[in-house]
Structures are given as structure tokens and as C-alpha cells.
Amino acid sequence: MTLWVAVLLACVLAFLLKLSGYLVPEQVLARPWVQRVTPLLPVALLSSLVVTQALLDGSGTLTLDARAAGVVVAVVALVLRAPFLLVVVLAAVTAALVRLMAG
Amino acid sequence: MSERARFADLQGPALRQGLAVGLATGAYGISCGALGVAAGLSVWQTVLTSLLLFSGGSQFAFFGVIGAGGSPVAAVATSTLLGVRNAFYGLQMVRVLDVPRFVRPLAAHLTIDESTAVAIGQRDLRQARIGFWVTGLTVFALWNLTTLVGALAGDALGDPRAYGLDAAAAAAFVALLWPRLRGREPLATAALAVVLTVVVAPVAPAGVPVLVAGLAALAVGLPRPAGRAVA
Numbered sequence: 484m485t486l487w488v489a490v491l492l493a494c495v496l497a498f499l500l501k502l503s504g505y506l507v508p509e510q511v512l513a514r515p516w517v518q519r520v521t522p523l524l525p526v527a528l529l530s531s532l533v534v535t536q537a538l539l540d541g542s543g544t545l546t547l548d549a550r551a552a553g554v555v556v557a558v559v560a561l562v563l564r565a566p567f568l569l570v571v572v573l574a575a576v577t578a579a580l581v582r583l584m585a586g
Numbered sequence: 587m588s589e590r591a592r593f594a595d596l597q598g599p600a601l602r603q604g605l606a607v608g609l610a611t612g613a614y615g616i617s618c619g620a621l622g623v624a625a626g627l628s629v630w631q632t633v634l635t636s637l638l639l640f641s642g643g644s645q646f647a648f649f650g651v652i653g654a655g656g657s658p659v660a661a662v663a664t665s666t667l668l669g670v671r672n673a674f675y676g677l678q679m680v681r682v683l684d685v686p687r688f689v690r691p692l693a694a695h696l697t698i699d700e701s702t703a704v705a706i707g708q709r710d711l712r713q714a715r716i717g718f719w720v721t722g723l724t725v726f727a728l729w730n731l732t733t734l735v736g737a738l739a740g741d742a743l744g745d746p747r748a749y750g751l752d753a754a755a756a757a758a759f760v761a762l763l764w765p766r767l768r769g770r771e772p773l774a775t776a777a778l779a780v781v782l783t784v785v786v787a788p789v790a791p792a793g794v795p796v797l798v799a800g801l802a803a804l805a806v807g808l809p810r811p812a813g814r815a816v817a
Contacts, residue, residue, distance in 0.1 A: 489658030490631045493648055494638035496666045501641075501694040504676015512677050520807035521674055522766070523775045524800060525643060528668050529763040530779040531799030532650050535787070537756035541655065543787030543795070553753025554760055561764045568614040574757030578750030 549585070553578035600713040603704050604720030611642075611700050612728020618645055619736020621755050624746035625653030629737045636733035640726065641698050644668045646758050647796075653755065656793020664796050675702040682706070682714045696722030771806050778802035 484492075504512070537554040540546040553574035560570045615636060622632030627649065635645045644665040651661040675697045682705055685693050701722035708714040743749055766772055779799040786795040 484658040484662075486627065486631065486652070486658055489652075489662050490627070490634060490648075491638075493644070493662045493665045494635065496662065497639045497641055497644055497669045497672070498695060500666065500669045501672045501676055501697045502691060504673040504678075504697065505680045505690045505694050507673075507677075509677060512674060515810075516808055518674075520803050521671055523771060523803035523807045524670055525668055526763065526766050526772045526775045527779040527800050527802040528647065528664060528796060529643070529759050529766070530776040530802075531783040531796045532647060532664075532759040533756060533763060534780050534783045535654055535792075535796060536650055536752065536759060539654075539783075539787050541792075543790070543792070545784060549750065550753040550756055553750055554756050557753075557757035557760050561761060566610060567758075567761050568617060570761045571614065571617045571754045571757045575750035575754035578753030579748065580750075582748065582750070 549578040549581035552581045595712050595716055598708075598713045598716065600704065600708050600717035601720055603707070604717050605724055607700050607704055607721050608724025608728060611725045612732055614642075615729040615732030616736040616739075617754060617758060618642060618729070619733040619738070620740035620743075620746075620751060621646065621653075621736075621758065622649050622733070623737050623740035624751040624755070625649035627652065629734075629741050632737040633730070633734050636730045639665070640695060640729070641669050641672060642729075643699075643762050646755070646762065650755055650759065651793040651796060653752070654792045656796075657791065660791075660793025660797060664793065667797070667800055671699075672697055675699075678702065678706060679718060682711060683718060693718075693722075696726060698722070698725065700725055775802045775806045778805060 533554070537550045538545055538547070556577040557570050557574040560573050565573070618636060619632055622635065622645070623629060627635075635648065639645055639648070647668050648661045648665040651664050652658070676694055679693065679697055679702060680690075683693055696718070701718050704721040705714045705718035708717050740746065740751070746752060763776070767776060779802040782799045782802055783795045786798045790798070
């Protein structure tokens with residue numbers, strides 16, 4: 484699958500999911516187990532993406548580098564209720580500075 | 587048919603909240619554009635995700651998997667799984683909006699975290715409808731504009747690592763995750779997802795650990811919460 488096909492496929496599937504809420508009979512989506520699992524799905528995927536993006540190197544091994552420093556700063560910013568964009572910028576600046584200092 | 591919005595309706599809280607949320611959310615489309623390009627998508631591909639996919643979490647996830655060297659298939663799967671929640675927002679909004687059939691695709695496209703949150707936060711139905719449309723349309727307009735700006739800037743910057751854009755991507759996931767971590771089940775799910783990722787990552791191709799970690803939601807959510815309601 485080329486990147487273009489993937490981009491378009493992700494767009495189509497995202498739209499169909501959104502539309503399904505408006506068209507699918509309520510009973511299909513209102514099952515108790517579906518309602519319990521659905522809010523947990525983003526939690527699981529995002530947690531995994533944090534680890535992948537911040538703590539794993541190209542071969543999937545745990546690594547502590549500038550990215551981890553950026554995430555620590557991001558968490559501190561979130562605790563202090565910083566807005567999304569500021570959190571992201573602070574993390575980037577931190578990682579860039581750590582790399583600059585490490586040479 | 588007295589369904590047309592009256593002038594007085596626009597003085598309620600929904601318009602102001604919708605605009606405020608729209609502005610705040612629209613602004614971080616900058617990071618979306620920059621991260622898309624940093625992950626290896628072209629400016630056009632990045633902009634297209636904001637126009638057509640239009641769901642921040644799914645876009646960031648797609649970029650994250652591609653950026654980490656994962657396959658396009660894994661990127662589509664992760665992005666799609668993250669979009670499942672939008673179906674449930676639609677389920678709530680279809681009752682609130684009461685729009686004709688031909689408007690439903692447009693309403694569906696604008697059904698995201700922010701528009702749903704502002705709508706269901708209103709006290710009456712009319713304000714809820716204003717909240718949904720104002721938030722959805724404001725976020726959509728700004729998100730697409732700022733994505734383009736971010737993508738062009740990211741494209742001009744060169745090496746994304748020198749600017750810490752890989753850490754920015756990680757921070758974006760932390761910020762998206764943060765408000766969802768309230769309560770025991772979300773925390774248990776997050777912990778299990780982290781363990782699964784670390785265990786699977788060394789032996790699986792990039793992009794697959796994220797999908798395996800999705801099983802954490804099933805493991806925590808599927809067992810019936812027997813007898814716990816009594817406590």
C-alpha cells in the first residue's frame with residue numbers, strides 16, 4: 484500500500500465511522516460491552532503511542548534520550564494546565580536544547 | 587417550522603463557547619501540519635488529512651506510526667481505531683441535531699471531540715445545536731488553515747529532529763491522553779497498554795505494537811463490572 488492510498492483510505496474510514504453514528508440503529512452501538520470498551524480504546528492507543536514516540540528507538544528497544552526529556556517537560560506543563568500548543572512547543576524546545584547541549 | 591435560529595439564541599453561551607473552543611483548537615493545527623511533514627508525508631497529504639480525515643487524534647496517530655517507520659496498513663488501522671469514538675458522538679448528536687438526511691454527512695464530518703463536548707454541555711436543545719455547528723465550523727476552518735501553515739513551515743525547516751519535532755509528537759500524544767486518564771479503568775488500561783507496547787516492540791514490526799496495545803481496552807473493558815455498583 485502506498486502512502487497516498489493509506490492517506491485516502493484513513494480519510495474514508497474516518498468519515499464512515501462518523502457517519503455510522505448518524506445512520507446505524509442505536510441498539511447496535513448501545514450494547515453495554517461496546518460502551519465500556521469504546522472510551523478505553525483511545526486511552527490504550529494513545530498510551531502506546533506515547534511510549535513508542537518517546538521511549539523506543541528504531542529497533543523497539545527502550546531508550547532514554549532527548550525525546551524523554553521533552554515529554555517530562557510536557558507532563559509538567561499539563562499539570563500546570565498549559566494549553567495544548569504550549570505543551571507541544573515546550574517539549575520540542577526542550578528536546579532541541581538537550582540535543583544542542585549534547586552536541 | 588420555527589426551527590430557524592432567532593437572534594436571541596446567538597446571545598446565549600453556546601456561540602461564545604463554540605468560538606473560544608474553535609480558536610483554541612484551531613491554533614494547534616500548526617503542530618498537526620508540522621508533525622505530518624516531519625513524519626514523512628508531503629504537504630498535500632498532510633493538508634488532505636485535515637480536510638478529509640478531520641479528527642486530530644487520528645491524524646496524529648497516522649503520522650506517529652508512519653514517522654516511526656510503521657507500515658501504511660498499521661497507520662490506517664491505528665487511525666481508524668482512534669476514530670471509533672466519533673461514531674458514538676454521532677449517536678448522541680443525531681438526537682440533538684435533528685437534521686434532514688442530506689445534511690447528515692456534513693454533520694457527521696464535523697462530529698469530533700470538541701463540537702460534541704460543547705453541544706452536550708448546553709442546557710437546552712437550541713443552544714446545543716448552535717454549540718455544535720459553531721464549534722465544528724470554527725475548528726474546521728481554522729484547523730485546515732493552520733495545518734497548511736504548519737506543513738509549509740515544517741517543510742521549510744528541514745531536519746525535524748534538530749527542532750525537537752519528534753518530542754513534539756510524543757508531547758501531542760501525552761496532551762491528548764491527559765484528560766482521558768481520570769478513574770481506575772482508564773489508568774489500568776494505560777498501564778497495560780504501556781506494558782504490552784514495551785514487550786511487543788522488540789519483536790514486532792513498527793506500528794504493530796500500538797495495535798496490540800489496543801487489546802488493553804478489551805481486557806479492562808470487557809469483564810462485567812459485577813457488584814461494583816453497590817459499593
